[in-house]
C-alpha cells in the first residue's frame with residue numbers, strides 16, 4: 001500500500017477524472033453493524049450496470065481551505081458534507097490538508113433509488129485517489145468507498161460482486177470482491193422510472209429506523225447468509241431461475257422489513273407494484289425476467305438479452321411509468337480524460 005503523496009504535490013493542482021456505474025443489489029444490504037465505519041449487518045450481492053454513469057472530476061488545490069462541490073451543476077449542502085467526509089479519508093492517507101474542486105454528473109435521476117450514491121462515491125474515491133497519486137488496490141478503494149456509502153464498495157468492481165459483512169470490529173474483513181465478470185453472463189436490466197423526485201427517507205436514515213423499530217430485524221439478519229449462498233451458487237452456475245427466485249425474495253423481504261418499521265418505510269409507488277405484477281406475468285409466460293427494487297420507487301427488471309425489448313415494452317406501457325432506461329452489465333470504476341465535465 002502506498003500512502004505517500006505524489007512527488008509533484010507542491011508543483012500545483014492535482015487533477016483526475018473517473019467514471020463509475022450504479023450497481024443493483026440482488027441480495028440486499030440493509031442495516032449497519034457499525035455506523036461510524038459504515039459496516040453492514042449483512043452481506044450483499046449486486047450487478048454493476050454499464051450505460052448509466054456518474055462522471056466525477058477532482059482537483060485538489062494547494063492552499064485552498066474548503067471543498068467546492070458541484071453535483072449535476074448544483075451545490076447541495078448535505079451532499080457537500082458527505083463529499084468532504086469522503087475526501088478527508090483520502091487526504092489523511094496522502095498527508096495533505098488542502099481543499100478540492102469536485103464536479104460530478106449523473107446521466108440518470110439522482111437520489112431516487114437508482115444507486116446514485118453507489119456510483120457517486122465510487123467515482124469520487126477513484127478520482128480522488130488518482131488525483132493525490134495514491135496507489136490503492138481495487139479492494140482498498142472499495143474499503144474507502146464503503147466508508148462513504150455502503151453500496152459504493154460494490155461499484156468499484158464490475159459484473160457480479162459480493163460485499164461481505166465481515167466480523168472484525170475494525171471492518172478490515174468487510175470487503176467487496178468480484179464474483180463473475182459481466183461478459184461471463186451478460187444479463188440486461190430495464191429500469192422503469194416511476195418518479196423523478198428525490199426520495200423522502202434516505203437509505204442511511206431508513207436503515208437506522210428499521211434496526212430500531214422493525215420487529216423483523218433479527219429474522220432479516222438470521223436468514224441472509226442462506227440467501228447469499230443460494231444467489232452466489234446461482235450466479236456461478238448461470239442458473240437464471242434460481243437467481244430470479246432468490247432476488248425477488250430478498251427484495252420483498254427487505255421491503256417487508258422496512259415497511260414494518262415505525263413509521264413504516266414505503267418506497268414504492270403504485271406503478272412500482274404494477275410493474276412487479278407485469279414482470280411476474282411475463283415470467284409465467286416463459287420470459288426469463290425478474291424484478292428488484294431498492295430504497296426508491298424505480299423497478300429494475302433483470303432479464304436475458306433476447307427478452308429486453310419485450311420487457312421494456314411491457315414496462316413502458318404500465319400506467320405511471322415515466323420512462324424506461326436500459327442497461328447491460330458493465331465494468332468497475334475507471335479513469336476518464338480530465339476537463340470534459342461542464343461545471
Ligand code: DP6
Nearest residue numbers: 025028029149150151203204294295
Ligand atoms: C436498498 O449504500 O445508499 O440500495 O451505506 O447508508 O450510504 P449507506 O446506504 P446505501 O444503501 C443501499 C441500500 C439498498 C440495497 C443495496 O444496495 O444493497
